Amino acid sequence: MDYTTLGSSGLKVSPxxxxxxxxGTSDAVAGCDETEAARIIDAFLDAGGNIIDTADGYTGGQSERIVGRAVKGRRQSVVLAxxxxxPQGPGPNDRGLSRVHLTRALEASLRRLGTDYVDLYQCHQWDDSTPIEETVATLDGFVRSGKVRYLGCSNFTAAQVVESQWAAQRLGATPFVSLQSQYSLLARGIEAEILPTSRRHGLGTLVWSPLGxxxxxxxxRRGAxxxxxxxxxxxRASTLPxxxxxxxxxLNEPNLEIADQVVKVAADLVATPAAVALAWVRRRPGVTSVIIGPRTLEQFHGNLAGFTLDLPAEVIGRLDEISRSASLVPVNGMTTGRQ
Known part of the structure; x- marks a missing residue:
C-alpha cells in the first residue's frame, strides 16, 4: 500500500x-460488536492500512474502548486518531472546545483507548462559544505535554480553517495538519473552497461518507x-429527528439517480458500485485519505476493492458529469454530528 504525508506534517498515512x-452496540445505527470490530481492525492492519479514526462521541465511548483493545499489541504501527x-455529560461545560472540556475529554479518551498518547487529536466541529485562541492554545499544550502528536479539525468551513491557522501563527502554537470533510459523488461542495484552502494552509484531507x-x-431503489x-x-427508525x-x-430523487448511474458504470467495469464510488473519490485532487466505516468484515473487503480499482479516464469523466449537480450540496448540510 502506498503512503502519503498528512498535510504539512511528516506523518505517513495510508490512502x-x-x-x-x-x-459498538449502544447505538442502534452502528451495531458492530467487539468481536467483528476486532476482525475488521486486524484485516485492515494486515492489508497495510495504518490510520484508524474514532471519536469520544461514538457509541457512548464504546468505539474508543474497542479500538484501544484491538490495537494494543500493535500500537506503534497505528496512527490513532x-x-x-x-456532549460527554449534562453540564454546560461537558461539550465544546473550551479549555476545561478539551482537557477532560482528552484524559477520558486516553483512558478508553488504553494509551498515553494520541497520534491525531481533532476538533469534531467548530465551537462558536469559545474563542479560537483558547482552543488553539489548549491543543498546543497537549502537544507540548506529549499526550498528542498532531492536531486536526473536522467539519470546519474554509473560513474557520483560515481563522484557526492564523490563530496558531499569532500564538506561536501548533497548527492543524488535517481536516475531515464530507465528500462523495453525492456531496462535492468542498471542491469550491475547502479543498483549495486546506492545501494552501497545509492541511491534508480525510474525507468521510464516501459512499453517501x-x-x-x-x-x-426509487419507490421502495x-x-x-x-x-x-x-x-429512519431512529427516535432522533x-x-x-x-x-x-x-434518499432523494437526484441522489438516487446518481446512484443508478454508478450501478451502470460498475456493471460495465464488472465491479461493485461501492468500489467505483470509492475509486472515484480516492483519486480526487486534494484528498489524502478516504474514511470507510464498515460494519462487517465482508463490507470491509468490499470497500478495500475500491482502493485497487483503476478507473479509465472516460469513466472518471462520466462520473464527474453525472454528479455535477452534487457540487451544489451544502458542505456538511446532512451531518448528524456522527462523523
Whole structure:
C-alpha cells in the first residue's frame, strides 16, 4: 500500500482510513460488536492500512474502548486518531472546545483507548462559544505535554480553517495538519473552497461518507422503503429527528439517480458500485485519505476493492458529469454530528 504525508506534517498515512463510528452496540445505527470490530481492525492492519479514526462521541465511548483493545499489541504501527466536541455529560461545560472540556475529554479518551498518547487529536466541529485562541492554545499544550502528536479539525468551513491557522501563527502554537470533510459523488461542495484552502494552509484531507451513507452501493431503489437491516432503514427508525432527516436528505430523487448511474458504470467495469464510488473519490485532487466505516468484515473487503480499482479516464469523466449537480450540496448540510 502506498503512503502519503498528512498535510504539512511528516506523518505517513495510508490512502484508506478505517472509521470506527460503527464499532459498538449502544447505538442502534452502528451495531458492530467487539468481536467483528476486532476482525475488521486486524484485516485492515494486515492489508497495510495504518490510520484508524474514532471519536469520544461514538457509541457512548464504546468505539474508543474497542479500538484501544484491538490495537494494543500493535500500537506503534497505528496512527490513532480521535475527536472531541460532542456532549460527554449534562453540564454546560461537558461539550465544546473550551479549555476545561478539551482537557477532560482528552484524559477520558486516553483512558478508553488504553494509551498515553494520541497520534491525531481533532476538533469534531467548530465551537462558536469559545474563542479560537483558547482552543488553539489548549491543543498546543497537549502537544507540548506529549499526550498528542498532531492536531486536526473536522467539519470546519474554509473560513474557520483560515481563522484557526492564523490563530496558531499569532500564538506561536501548533497548527492543524488535517481536516475531515464530507465528500462523495453525492456531496462535492468542498471542491469550491475547502479543498483549495486546506492545501494552501497545509492541511491534508480525510474525507468521510464516501459512499453517501450507503446510497452509492446501489442498495436503495426509487419507490421502495429501505430495508430494516440497512443503514438508511435504521436511521429512519431512529427516535432522533436529525437522524431521520439525514436519511430523508440522502434518499432523494437526484441522489438516487446518481446512484443508478454508478450501478451502470460498475456493471460495465464488472465491479461493485461501492468500489467505483470509492475509486472515484480516492483519486480526487486534494484528498489524502478516504474514511470507510464498515460494519462487517465482508463490507470491509468490499470497500478495500475500491482502493485497487483503476478507473479509465472516460469513466472518471462520466462520473464527474453525472454528479455535477452534487457540487451544489451544502458542505456538511446532512451531518448528524456522527462523523
Amino acid at each position: 484508506v482510513c478505517l472509521g470506527a463510528m460503527n464499532f 480521535t475527536k472531541a466536541f460532542l 451513507g450507503g446510497v452509492l452501493t446501489g442498495r436503495y 422503503a429501505p430495508g430494516a437491516d440497512t443503514r438508511m432503514g435504521r436511521l 436529525m437522524a431521520r432527516a439525514w436519511a430523508d436528505g440522502l
